Amino acid sequence: MTTREGLVYGVGALRAAARGDRMVWAVHRAALAHGIVPVVPVAAIAEAYRTEARGDRLEELLSGAEVEELDDEGARRAGELAARADTADLAAVITAQVAARRNCAVVASRQAALRTAAGLMGHDLIVYAV
C-alpha cells in the first residue's frame, strides 16, 4: 500500500459539490483543515461548468483548490493517452495523469476511463468514488 500526498478532484467531485453532496464538502473541509490544498485540472473545471448550474458552489470549492493548467506538451500527452485508453473522456484522462504525477488520491466518479488511463501509466489509482 502506497501513501498519497494529496487529493485531485475530477469532474465527479465538482459535480457532487455543486449539487450539495455533503460528504464531498466534508472531505474538502478535512483536507483544508490538514493544510492539504486539493488539485483540480482545468479540463475538469470546464466540464463541470458545462453541466452544472450551481457555479457559485463551484467557485466556493475552487477558492480552496489549486488549479492545474495544461500546456501544449501536457495536452499532447493527454491526447495520446486518451487514444491508447480508447476514450474521449479527456477530463478523466487528465485527472488520472495529474494524480499519477503528483502522487495524489482522486475524488471522482468516472471509474472506467480513470482506471484505464491509470493502468496504462502503471499507476495504482486510489479513488473515492462519489
Add this chain to the structure above:
Amino acid sequence: MVTKRSVSLADEVAREVEAAALEDGVSFSAWLSGAAERQLRVRQGLRGVAAFESEAGALTAEEIAAGEALVARLLSGVSGMASRVRRR
C-alpha cells in the same frame, strides 16, 4: 510582479526553510512565497466551506468525522466508495 519585504524568522525555522528550499530546488524566497500562497488558499477554501454551510446547513460532527476518516484513508492508500452520512 514581486514585492520585496523584510521578514524575521526564528533561526530554526530559517534553517529548515533553507533545507526544504534546497531539497525542492527553489530559492528561499520562492519556497516562502509558495508556503504563504498555500496557507492563503487554505483560508480562502475554509471560507468557501463556510459559505456552503451558511446556505446548506452546517456540517454535523458526524459528517466532519466521516470526512476526516475518508481523507485519512485515501492518503494512506485505501480507496473508498460513496456512503451517506445521516444528517441530524
